[in-house]
Amino acid sequence: MKISKLRVLPLMTVLFLCHAFVEAEEMNNQQKRKTFIIHMDKSNMPASFDDHLQWYDSSLKSVSDSANMLYTYNNVIHGYSVQLTAEEAAFLKEQPGILLVQEDIKYELHTTRSPEFLGLLISDAYLPESSTPSEVIIGVLDTGIWPEASSFDDKGLGPVPSGWKGECEVGRNFNSSSCSRKLIGARFFSEGYEAAFGPIDETAESKSPGMMMETHTSTTAAGSTVVGASLFGYAAGTARGMARHARVAAYKVCWLGGCLGSDILAGMEKAIEDGVHILSLSLGGSLSEYFRDTVAIGAFAATSKGILVSCSAGNGGPGPGSLSNVAPWITTIGAGTMDRQFPAYVTLGNGKKLTGHHSTVGNP
Numbered sequence: 036m037k038i039s040k041l042r043v044l045p046l047m048t049v050l051f052l053c054h055a056f057v058e059a060e061e062m063n064n065q066q067k068r069k070t071f072i073i074h075m076d077k078s079n080m081p082a083s084f085d086d087h088l089q090w091y092d093s094s095l096k097s098v099s100d101s102a103n104m105l106y107t108y109n110n111v112i113h114g115y116s117v118q119l120t121a122e123e124a125a126f127l128k129e130q131p132g133i134l135l136v137q138e139d140i141k142y143e144l145h146t147t148r149s150p151e152f153l154g155l156l157i158s159d160a161y162l163p164e165s166s167t168p169s170e171v172i173i174g175v176l177d178t179g180i181w182p183e184a185s186s187f188d189d190k191g192l193g194p195v196p197s198g199w200k201g202e203c204e205v206g207r208n209f210n211s212s213s214c215s216r217k218l219i220g221a222r223f224f225s226e227g228y229e230a231a232f233g234p235i236d237e238t239a240e241s242k243s244p245g246m247m248m249e250t251h252t253s254t255t256a257a258g259s260t261v262v263g264a265s266l267f268g269y270a271a272g273t274a275r276g277m278a279r280h281a282r283v284a285a286y287k288v289c290w291l292g293g294c295l296g297s298d299i300l301a302g303m304e305k306a307i308e309d310g311v312h313i314l315s316l317s318l319g320g321s322l323s324e325y326f327r328d329t330v331a332i333g334a335f336a337a338t339s340k341g342i343l344v345s346c347s348a349g350n351g352g353p354g355p356g357s358l359s360n361v362a363p364w365i366t367t368i369g370a371g372t373m374d375r376q377f378p379a380y381v382t383l384g385n386g387k388k389l390t391g392h393h394s395t396v397g398n399p
Contacts, residue, residue: 202220
């Protein structure tokens, strides 16, 4: 029996419209999704699961078949980060074993004579020379590192500490040979950032451990001695870090648009696994309860494992409550003044001389 074309056409139209509706609904859900950090109570993991990863996956699949985890965590917290709709997040919050469903937070990024100004000379009793500092590993979470900088010269350093478990991740303009006995590890974390803002524009920044502010922060902490350093000809002298024999491990968690909490937690997670002794973070956000502050949560876990966590106090102020990173288990470092100026002079036509500041030497 022949099927009338007039009957088939409406059926095909209905099927097409249904398919288009499903695709549109899925696209709409993707657009509505945000990144959440899921905190799990590992002590409540059912015995039916072989490990925590199976449990995490099962909890996620109970609310969404299409969502994929960005990161899993087992040191800084027990849990994972994932993109969900508000409805899925609310439903997941009610599931057994869930401690907290936390929306991802964006954090912001907050000299050669500092040791002398602070009275910490090499010969001083407060900063004695020793063979042991070369075993200390400082993990720096920031915007990437420039391994070619003279401050990462490994001359005079012994082998990489035997307990080190980290690695030198490769990426654009950054290969395994970029690491040395000074810069002993480098990693980058972008899953949270790209989930929030889309793929990284590699024409504007390198999707690798390479470059930017972390070079400054890590060398301030542990830079090797560099003779003849200056700022465009000003303040010529010898530059060195406060702990010049320490090793450096770089964890790139910040990008041009900021630093996502899920990436920061992933960086701290790896730093703990790798075996750092100190964590340094020059980033922060507004004040919030400690259990909602990603940096405070990660720092608490690191401190409980014997790792010193040092964070910047932020660029705000001077009003009350303007500090960042105020959790009592964090060593919070505020900016201060220096005994150094870069004066420049202007003589007016009437002979009056005005004093200002200038960033270069010579004629303007």
